[in-house]
Amino acid sequence: xxxxxxxxxxxxxxxxxxxxxxxxxxxxxxxxxxxxxxxxxxxxxxxxxxxxxxxxxxxxxxxxxxxxxxxxxxxxxxxxxxxxxxxxxxxxxxxxxxxxxxxxxxxxxxxxxxxxxxxxxxxxxxxxxxxxxxxxxxxxxxxxxxxxxxxxxxxxxxxxxxxxxxxxxxxxxxxxxxxxxxxxxxxxxxxxxxxxxxxxxxxxxxxxxxxxxxxxxxxxxxxxxxxxxxxxxxxxxxxxxxxxxxxxxxxxxxxxxxxxxxxxxxxx
Amino acid sequence: xxxxxxxxxxxxxxxxxxxxxxxxxxxxxxxxxxxxxxxxxxxxxxxxxxxxxxxxxxxxxxxxxxxxxxxxxxxxxxxxxxxxxxxxxxxxxxxxxxxxxxxxxxxxxxxxxxxxxxxxxxxxxxxxxxxxxxxxxxxxxxxxxxxxxxxxxxxxxxxxxxxxxxxxxxxxxxxxxxxxxxxxxxxxxxxxxxxxxxxxxxxxxxxxxxxxxxxxxxxxxxxxxxxxxxxxxxxxxxxxxxxxxxxxxxxxxxxxxxxxxxxxxxxx
Numbered sequence: 180x181x182x183x184x185x186x187x188x189x190x191x192x193x194x195x196x197x198x199x200x201x202x203x204x205x206x207x208x209x210x211x212x213x214x215x216x217x218x219x220x221x222x223x224x225x226x227x228x229x230x231x232x233x234x235x236x237x238x239x240x241x242x243x244x245x246x247x248x249x250x251x252x253x254x255x256x257x258x259x260x261x262x263x264x265x266x267x268x269x270x271x272x273x274x275x276x277x278x279x280x281x282x283x284x285x286x287x288x289x290x291x292x293x294x295x296x297x298x299x300x301x302x303x304x305x306x307x308x309x310x311x312x313x314x315x316x317x318x319x320x321x322x323x324x325x326x327x328x329x330x331x332x333x334x335x336x337x338x339x340x341x342x343x344x345x346x347x348x349x350x351x352x353x354x355x356x357x358x359x360x361x362x363x364x365x366x367x368x369x370x371x372x373x374x375x376x377x378x379x380x381x382x383x384x385x386x387x388x389x390x391x392x393x394x395x396x397x398x399x400x401x402x403x404x405x406x407x408x409x410x411x412x413x414x415x416x417x418x419x420x421x422x423x424x425x426x427x428x429x430x431x432x433x434x435x436x437x438x439x440x441x442x443x444x445x446x447x
Numbered sequence: 448x449x450x451x452x453x454x455x456x457x458x459x460x461x462x463x464x465x466x467x468x469x470x471x472x473x474x475x476x477x478x479x480x481x482x483x484x485x486x487x488x489x490x491x492x493x494x495x496x497x498x499x500x501x502x503x504x505x506x507x508x509x510x511x512x513x514x515x516x517x518x519x520x521x522x523x524x525x526x527x528x529x530x531x532x533x534x535x536x537x538x539x540x541x542x543x544x545x546x547x548x549x550x551x552x553x554x555x556x557x558x559x560x561x562x563x564x565x566x567x568x569x570x571x572x573x574x575x576x577x578x579x580x581x582x583x584x585x586x587x588x589x590x591x592x593x594x595x596x597x598x599x600x601x602x603x604x605x606x607x608x609x610x611x612x613x614x615x616x617x618x619x620x621x622x623x624x625x626x627x628x629x630x631x632x633x634x635x636x637x638x639x640x641x642x643x644x645x646x647x648x649x650x651x652x653x654x655x656x657x658x659x660x661x662x663x664x665x666x667x668x669x670x671x672x673x674x675x676x677x678x679x680x681x682x683x684x685x686x687x688x689x690x691x692x693x694x695x696x697x698x699x700x701x702x703x704x705x706x707x708x709x710x711x712x713x714x715x
Contacts, residue, residue, distance in 0.1 A: 182462055191459035192467060194450055194550050199460060199529065201591035202470030233592070234599065261467065264595075271591065271598035271622055282462050310578035310642075311614060315592055322590035323469035323539065324501070324583055327532075330539035331502065346579060354539055374578075 181253055181285030186245050196280060198263030201271065202321035204279075205229040207379075209258040210288065210412050210443070211250045216258060217446045218411055219246065221379040221386075226262065229318045235264050236277045249283050257412065259284040261321070291339075291413050296436065299419030299428050300339035302408070305329040305354065309345045309374040317377040330354045339416060340408055342400075345374050350400045353408045356416070357381035358395070361405035361431040366390040380411040383442050384435060405429030414439045449521055449553030454513050464548060466531030469539065470589035472547075473497040475647075477526040478556065478680050478711070479518045484526060485714045486679055487514065489647040489654075494530065497586045503532050504545045517551050525680065527552040529589070559607075559681050564704065567687030567696050568607035570676070573597040573622065577613045577642040585645040597622045607684060608676055610668075613642050618668045621676045624684070625649035626663070629673035629699040634658040648679040651710050652703060673697030682707045 182190050197203035205226060210217045223239060230237040249258055265278035307329035315322065329343055340353040351369050352358050357378040359368045368385070370392050371377050384390070400406060406418035406426055415436045417428040450458050465471035473494060478485045491507060498505040517526055533546035575597035583590065597611055608621040619637050620626050625646040627636045636653070638660050639645050652658070668674060674686035674694055683704045685696040 184462065190462055192462050194452065194458055194460050194529075194552060196467065197595075199464065199467045199531075199550075200474070200589070201595055202589055203592060203595050206468070233596075261462075263467075271594040273595065273599050282467070284462060307582060308580075310580035310583075312576075312578035312593070314575060314596055315578075320592055321468070321470055322592045324471060324588055324590045325580065326539040327465075327469055327471050327541065328501075328582055331541050 181249070183249060183281075183283040185281050192280065192282060193266055195266045196263050197265060197267045198261060198280070198321055200267070202323070203233070204235065204261060204263030204321045205233070205319055206262070206321060207260045207319065208412065209246070209260060211253050211256055211258050212443070213255055214251045214253070215446070216246045216250045217443055218379050218383055219243070219446065221382045225319065225377065225379060225382070229320065230262065232318060233264070233320070234273060234277065235262060235279050237262065237279065242281070245281065245283070249285070253285040256288055257286050259286070263321070289412060295339050295416045296414060299417035299426070300408070301337050301420035302353070302418050303333045303335075303338035303341040304422055305332055305341040305343045307332060307343065309343050309351050311345055311347065311373040313373055316374050317371045319376050326354050342421065344397065348397065350395045350397055351375045356408035356410045359384070359390075359407050359409065359435070360395060360400055360403035361429060362403055364431055366431065366435075367393055367395065369393070369395045378410055380409045380414070380439065384409060384439065387438050387442070405432045407432045407435065409439065414443065449517070449551075451517060451549075451551040453549050460548065460550060461534055463534045464531050465533060465535045466529060466548070466589055468535070470591070471501070472503065472529060472531030472589045473501070473587055474530070474589060475528045475587065476680065477514070477528060479521050479524055479526050480711070481523055482519045482521070483714070484514045484518045485711055486647050486651055487511070487714065489650045493587065493645065493647060493650070497588065498530065500586060501532070501588070502541060502545065503530060503547050505530065505547065510549070513549065513551070517553070521553040524556055525554050527554070531589070557680060563607050563684045564682060567685035567694070568676075569605050569688035570621070570686050571601045571603075571606035571609040572690055573600055573609040573611045575600060575611065577611050577619050579613055579615065579641040581641055584642050585639045587644050594622050610689060612665065616665065618663045618665055619643045624676035624678045627652070627658075627675050627677065627703070628663060628668055628671035629697060630671055632699060634699065634703075635661055635663065637661070637663045646678055648677045648682070648707065652677060652707065655706050655710070673700045675700045675703065677707065682711065
């Protein structure tokens with residue numbers, strides 16, 4: 180397994196790292212295709228925003244060079260990048276001298292069944308709700324116990340993903356995906372200002388054409404013409420089953436899948 | 448620095464640990480006095496509860512033996528214990544084969560000014576709110592970005608602690624302490640079923656006599672006869688200043704400080 184700590188081969192991090200102590204950091208899960216980290220401009224934008232919000236220093240140019248070097252060694256696979264606030268074993272206060280640590284972990288691309296994209300997926304209705312925390316909403320930070328609890332709710336392989344609502348009952352996202360619905364050919368994705376992760380594939384898709392960002396109740400989701408989920412590793416999965424509701428794979432979803440493939444090809 | 452990983456001397460954890468990846472674990476900050484981990488029964492109870500809620504396996508007897516061995520080597524100081532779900536680099540789903548990892552980090556007792564306990568403290572009003580997540584409320588888990596953001600709000604050394612409210616505006620706890628108020632000699636501490644950490648000193652104090660657990664609005668806090676904060680390292684600090692409000696150190700607070708000292712002496 181390819182593993183770098185701060186740009187050097189290494190398999191371990193100091194036990195006093197604040198990422199371990201407090202989840203004090205961010206991460207990215209990057210599809211690397213033939214040495215190229217995909218959707219890099221979107222990733223860098225999200226990392227810059229997250230680091231700014233958490234006041235974690237980030238040398239973007241050095242990081243981009245490192246991701247390319249890592250991608251070249253990895254070839255094709257997944258590069259998981261973790262950026263933490265570095266060491267600091269006691270006390271929540273960020274150290275006066277700001278620092279950070281980078282962890283890069285390479286692994287093979289996940290082998291999802293091709294039917295998920297072709298024929299659609301059944302989505303589990305998670306009971307675990309997302310707490311509403313505007314100060315952390317949108318960020319891909321390391322505080323992920325809600326996702327761990329939600330993903331532990333089902334083991335039935337019939338479900339490829341789980342849908343998470345916020346504590347107000349609004350549909351927000353999948354456990355590891357973002358959500359889109361289609362209403363009268365209009366694309367809508369949930370607002371993420373209270374909670375949720377602003378996924379890189381979501382951002383990339385939104386950059387290609389009109390898409391409204393709105394609160395989406397479960398009732399509204401269930402009444403939608405089409406529903407799909409996306410992330411930057413698997414692209415787009417049409418949702419064909421959620422609770423007692425069934426959908427056919429719609430024309431807008433198919434169009435967005437073509438756009439998604441193009442995005443990944445262009446970026447790689 | 449004394450540092451053990453799974454009972455062995457070691458300074459690093461595998462980069463694929465789920466504690467780092469997702470904050471998937473729990474921690475305890477234990478005052479060790481002359482080799483004795485203080486308030487151990489309360490700690491073990493909290494750890495057992497937390498591990499049960501997160502489905503992390505815990506061998507309590509082995510852990511207690513390890514804490515005593517570690518305490519003996521440390522002498523007097525702080526033992527920070529981190530328990531994670533162990534390795535698992537990709538995917539939120541807990542591994543089918545449940546495992547865990549223990550990290551023990553020794554450090555000196557923090558040197559708080561003795562005036563904090565004697566004369567009371569000024570408490571900062573944090574703008575960072577605690578999100579309401581009943582599934583995680585009470586646990587001392589590793590998802591602590593809210594505390595990191597809250598503690599980063601002030602650098603003025605005049606403030607020894609910061610008070611955190613939940614998103615509903617209720618006073619819940621300090622950044623690293625629990626909160627008590629006194630109304631007509633009656634002891635009240637905030638309910639922690641929506642958010643907050645059920646501190647070990649809070650539990651220990653509650654075990655010694657009557658104490659009501661209720662929602663406490665900021666207005667109610669400000670109208671209280673006495674206010675104090677506690678944790679298991681510093682004991683009890685009377686609150687004498689919060690926003691424009693001033694308190695004298697009251698008789699109930701002094702009585703609770705005596706009880707607190709007794710608890711620490713008995714447990715050590």
